[in-house]
Structure formats: C-alpha cells, structure tokens
Amino acid sequence: MNNFTKVSVAQDARTELHDKLSLTGAEISVNNLPAGAGVPFVHSHKKNEEIYIILSGKGKAVIDDETVELNAGDFMRIAPSAKDSSLQGTILQSVLYVFRLRKTLLKDTQQMML
C-alpha cells in the first residue's frame, strides 16, 4: 500500500477531496463559480477554521455583513465564530475551501440558508 494518494482535479463545479484522498485532518473542495454566480450559503463553524484560496478570477465574499474583495493569489482565513455567507463570483473560477475536522463535520456546522 502506498503512503500517498494523488488525484487530478478537473474543472467541475465542485470537487470534494475527502474520500478521494482519504483525508483525516481537513476537508478540501475545489469550486468553480461562473461569472455572475453566487453561493448564498450562510453558515458558521463552531470549531473549524476555513481557509479560502483564490486560484484564479475575482469575486467577493460577505462575512459578518462585511464585503471582502477576492482576487487570484488571495488566501483568506475565516475564524470559527464568524458567519461567512454568499461568495459572489464575477469571474471567480476556482476557490478552495479547507477546514479542519475536530469532531464530525455535521456536528460542527451550524447552517441556515438565505
């Protein structure tokens, strides 16, 4: 059995890597938002921190009612107590979410839809 796992990620709308890479310390997904699209998903994590990596394009996020401009090359951490909502992609082509698993994912997530 190899001590490593490798996958190549295509340009799909969303690719989740937890099972594909047998991750134990993080959840990772690669996301592509077409121009004008948004993710109106208001949620917060009690213990997990989220890290967004903007691979290409630009867009904005609304976090605790504050609008944050996002551009390629940006790395953003969101604290566990924050509510981060509605990624808005102008040409936001790739966003990576990384967050830590301390307990189960579902138990650690508080969410409400807009």
Added chain:
Amino acid sequence: MNNFTKVSVAQDARTELHDKLSLTGAEISVNNLPAGAGVPFVHSHKKNEEIYIILSGKGKAVIDDETVELNAGDFMRIAPSAKDSSLQGTILQSVLYVFRLRKTLLKDTQQMML
C-alpha cells in the same frame, strides 16, 4: 476585530502563512521552484498528513523511493508515516503544502538532510 484575515501571496520562493493568517489547524506555505531546482529535504511526520497542491508547472516528488509525476491541478496527500523527499521541479512554479498541527510542529517532525 474582524473574524477573517486575508493576505495576497506574491511569487516569492517561499511564503509561510501560519502567522500571517493566525492559523490554528494547519500550516500552509506557498512555494515556487525554478526550472531544474529541487528540495532535497527528506522528512516524515508522525501525526500530520501533508497535502500538496500543484498550482502550475510540473515536476516530481520522491516518496519512499517511489517517483511521482506532478502536474498542475494535482492534489496529493502523503500519509504521516511516509518519508517524502526531494521535490524536483522541472517547471514547478507553485506548490502548496498543507499539514495539520496536532502538537507543536517541531515535536512532530522527524527530519534528516540528504
């Protein structure tokens, strides 16, 4: 105090984000290897998993004496017990390391130089 932190990462040889983003669940660094360069750093982690994200370019890694080809769009997990050594960049422009912190980084890392 904001519940988020954002930085823009330039094309430096290596950018470490732990302090810049006040990370608690991961170590992240963004790395650029010029053509032909290598990182002959043989090490292993007892508890942390490492995740490499190839942002652009191509190269190879040697893990437990096995050579793995790396291309843009690849995501690779290395298990805690593996020794991963010597990233070799042909045109490997950006590699991201993510690994989990359970204890302190130094205590968790076993390393030897080639």
